[in-house]
Amino acid sequence: MASIYVYSPSGAVRDRAGLRRALRRLQAAGHDVVLDEAALARHQRFAGDDETRLAAIARAAASGADIALTTRGGYGLTRLLPRLPYEAIDAAARRGMAWVGLSDFTALQLAVLAQRGTPTWAGPALLEDWAGATVDEITAACFDDLARGVGEGAGWRLPAADLRAYPNLAQGWRLQGATLWGGNLSILANLVGTPFLPAVEGGVLFLEDVGEHPYRVERMLTQLLLAGILPRQRAVLLGAFNRYTLTPHDRGFRLETVVQWLRAQLGGVPVLTGLPFGHVPTKVVLPVGRHVELVVEGREALLFWG
Known part of the structure; x- marks a missing residue:
């Protein structure tokens, strides 16, 4: 093959x-x-x-x-x-x-x-x-x-919480001509300030990580926020963030808390979750550096690059 x-x-x-x-x-x-x-x-x-x-x-x-x-x-x-x-x-x-x-x-x-x-x-x-x-x-x-050589796109079902956060998505939403980029959040955050981080404007940024407590995820997202990277994107897609352990000290601080906080910081830049990618068994293949079309129809999210 x-x-x-x-x-x-x-x-x-x-x-x-x-x-x-x-x-x-x-x-x-x-x-x-x-x-x-x-x-x-x-x-x-x-x-x-x-x-x-x-x-x-x-x-x-x-x-x-x-x-x-x-x-x-x-x-x-x-x-x-x-x-x-x-x-x-x-x-x-x-x-x-x-x-x-x-x-x-x-x-x-x-x-x-x-x-x-x-x-x-x-x-x-x-x-x-x-x-x-x-x-x-x-x-x-x-x-x-x-x-x-026949892959042209990927799709997934958005959590209901995404539509509650962005009610307008239920009526359909489309984004065209944006560069898809991203990957592991820890690696990406560590490249800030170096010549090895792409200066993508108006892109679709996807992120995942493994073994990172939600407060560390938020800290890295804060770095991308304060560096001006997140506000310059047209959408942020969150994949799997897993294999971490919450403690009683967290007192309700969870990954969902981080997502809500990020949405509040970014305002008009939608933060969509559930992307099947990361350190999980089920993962799609994503074209890093290519133009994509992102479509939301109800709870169905679709990425096209064909």
């Missing part, structure tokens, strides 16, 4: 049995899969030292594959940003290669968008999505659409 080059640009692969299982599943789906020679390398917590991981990214760019897929996220790409092979990554993308990943991969995605305007794809990672007991059908279907 597609040729896939699997490489490790961030954290070290710890689950080798899971990696083998994931590779077999992709092969069983009809894909031609090549594993980078350093995919299982390890240096401290990283998948090899900086030079090893930079070389893996360069090999992925030169592979001629249809898709360059990360093994996992973790941490490690931010420290590589000044030395990424931007020209090679961009050339590969222009030849048709889809660079796909999430989490720490956000650093590469935003950097190549800022430096070269290179579009990439926010989507699954090998271990996150193919190594478990089962493979989510929607995630697999969205990835297969990308592999076959």
Whole structure:
């Protein structure tokens, strides 16, 4: 179906049995899969030292594959940003290669968008999505659409609270010609003030995170707010924020509290929730750096990029 080059640009692969299982599943789906020679390398917590991981990214760019897929996220790409092979990554993308990943991969995605305007794809990672007991059908279907070159959009059902916050959406709402960008909130917030954060005006910004308490999520959103990034967008889409623990000290302070606060700060910029993306089994594939159309019809939200 597609040729896939699997490489490790961030954290070290710890689950080798899971990696083998994931590779077999992709092969069983009809894909031609090549594993980078350093995919299982390890240096401290990283998948090899900086030079090893930079070389893996360069090999992925030169592979001629249809898709360059990360093994996992973790941490490690931010420290590589000044030395990424931007020209090679961009050339590969222009030849048709889809660079796909999430989490720490956000650093590469935003950097190549800022430096070269290179579009990439926010989507699954090998271990996150193919190594478990089962493979989510929607995630697999969205990835297969990308592999076959037929993906044109994604949709989800908005929570009822979104329509209570924005009653006008119930009558239908449409936004056209906006650049879709974003990814992991922690990574994005850490790029503020650097040349590796795209200066997107009037975009659709999507965000997700994992293991971050709601007060830390709010703190990072506050940084984006005070930096003037959030008010310059036409819409903000929130995916999954999960794997955190509330405490009695929170006294009712929850993620919903943060969403309500953010909506109050942004006024006319709608903040929509429920986007199926993040560290969750069911995730869509999203084109980072491409123009999209966002349509809301009742509780149905639709993103089109075809």
